[in-house]
Amino acid sequence: MDEQKSYYVIDPEGKLTCHKCGVPLVKANAVFGYLDNAFPVELPVCPKCGFVYVPEDLALGKVLSVEKVLEDK
Amino acid sequence: MSWRVFAETESVCPVCLRVIAAEKAVGEDGYVYMRKRCPEHGEFSALLWEGDFVDYLLWNTAPGGGNEPAVTSAAEKGCPYDCGLCERHESAGCCVLLELTERCSLGCPVCFASAGEARRPDPTLGEIAALYDMLMARGGPFNIQLSGGEPTMRDDLPEIVRLGRERGFGFFQLNTNGLRLADEPGCAETLRAAGVSCAFLQFDGLRDSTYMALRGRALLETKLRAIDRCAAAGLPVVLVPTLAPGVNADEIGEILRFALAHAPAVRGVHFQPISYFGRCALPAPERRLTIPRVLREIEAQTGGLMRREHFAGGGAESSYCSFHASYRRESDGTLRALPRRTGGCCCKSSEARDFVAGRWGACGDGEPEDGFDAFLREANERVFTVSGMVFQDADNLDLERLRRCYINEADPERGPVPFCAYNLTARDGRALYRG
Numbered sequence: 001m002d003e004q005k006s007y008y009v010i011d012p013e014g015k016l017t018c019h020k021c022g023v024p025l026v027k028a029n030a031v032f033g034y035l036d037n038a039f040p041v042e043l044p045v046c047p048k049c050g051f052v053y054v055p056e057d058l059a060l061g062k063v064l065s066v067e068k069v070l071e072d073k
Numbered sequence: 074m075s076w077r078v079f080a081e082t083e084s085v086c087p088v089c090l091r092v093i094a095a096e097k098a099v100g101e102d103g104y105v106y107m108r109k110r111c112p113e114h115g116e117f118s119a120l121l122w123e124g125d126f127v128d129y130l131l132w133n134t135a136p137g138g139g140n141e142p143a144v145t146s147a148a149e150k151g152c153p154y155d156c157g158l159c160e161r162h163e164s165a166g167c168c169v170l171l172e173l174t175e176r177c178s179l180g181c182p183v184c185f186a187s188a189g190e191a192r193r194p195d196p197t198l199g200e201i202a203a204l205y206d207m208l209m210a211r212g213g214p215f216n217i218q219l220s221g222g223e224p225t226m227r228d229d230l231p232e233i234v235r236l237g238r239e240r241g242f243g244f245f246q247l248n249t250n251g252l253r254l255a256d257e258p259g260c261a262e263t264l265r266a267a268g269v270s271c272a273f274l275q276f277d278g279l280r281d282s283t284y285m286a287l288r289g290r291a292l293l294e295t296k297l298r299a300i301d302r303c304a305a306a307g308l309p310v311v312l313v314p315t316l317a318p319g320v321n322a323d324e325i326g327e328i329l330r331f332a333l334a335h336a337p338a339v340r341g342v343h344f345q346p347i348s349y350f351g352r353c354a355l356p357a358p359e360r361r362l363t364i365p366r367v368l369r370e371i372e373a374q375t376g377g378l379m380r381r382e383h384f385a386g387g388g389a390e391s392s393y394c395s396f397h398a399s400y401r402r403e404s405d406g407t408l409r410a411l412p413r414r415t416g417g418c419c420c421k422s423s424e425a426r427d428f429v430a431g432r433w434g435a436c437g438d439g440e441p442e443d444g445f446d447a448f449l450r451e452a453n454e455r456v457f458t459v460s461g462m463v464f465q466d467a468d469n470l471d472l473e474r475l476r477r478c479y480i481n482e483a484d485p486e487r488g489p490v491p492f493c494a495y496n497l498t499a500r501d502g503r504a505l506y507r508g
Contacts (some may be wrong), residue, residue: 024207032445037448038444039443039445041445058445062445065445066448066449068453
């Protein structure tokens, strides 16, 4: 868990910084791929290394719903 | 006829409704029957499964257990006399019917609720709010079916939906004959805006003779107009044919093709093989429509587009109460069967509830879409569901199945009552629950 958290830093105002590159994440278009499907979505991305920050509510919300549809769960 | 008995259960006498022992047996024709004997009224038998005995056994994929209602009442007289739900009931609710009126704009020869001439005034908004509160206290929220009578006879449906949404109910299917949706411009828009999730549209076929037999009126043009109006309003439609042998069992393929041609406005077809309870002017035939027969008809009448092996039985209720298959309409126009939902998933009523809401309900709340939203909406619109529910009547009632029923009627005094108990009638029309 500690290692995962080290990919980014959240300051007291909630702004995200890439831990590795030390630069602020910026909103950019990212594309999720899963089971031959691509999902364009706007998320905080590190402009230097391309790290994409996925909020927990997105992962447990819409992403999970999409997985369920694709896997017919 | 010689019989091979393979299981025992309990049922009721179709004449006096007393509980009697029943056995399940394979007849000489290889099909599965229920046989029972009332000490006063003699012997009865009913066809349960017009198919192979091994298939009958294999159909049972519901694991059972772990799906008990959150709140129950004490059993005194026992099943089916104490429904509401009693401590012996085995399945939590999935969908609950709210009977909003006894009035109806049709007087069908066939009606489980015997609706038409109202014997009682419509429940008030306060009484409906109390029903919602009762359901929340009994393990809600459930999917709500706005039913009747004909629910669109009421002008305050938007308020009724609002009362439910305020209390945490999220899915409302309108069990309707479609007359008002067809005849009143703006009706579908109003109901969609009020939060109705889908129109559960009585749609028995594509021949007026079918509507004459089942509804007493030629209604095809009206039904088509109702679908068009719902489509324009973004109110999803599920077509609900009552299937009667000798009337419209030969229209199954036509109905499915019609529904597919009208997807995604039409989300699916939900067949209801006729049961002989409530008001039923049709005589019970020698062979009632059972699950394997309906599936054979689906396969034959769609030319193999939809096949028997695409279908599975229920998971959160008795497998023998329902069947379903889901398809994805591919962009090249072909139809792909989605994996069957058997064993290990959708075995709880809450999962079945969400599944139904996802497959039949409207989606999107007007907010901007990202890739996931667009996918989910499109995926939802591309999925086409074929399902059915086989209700029980006094001839084929199996109390083991009844104890696993997850379709309930909201009764102000008793609480949630299993549908097939609530609508049970003796051969002389006497009802166990309906006053």
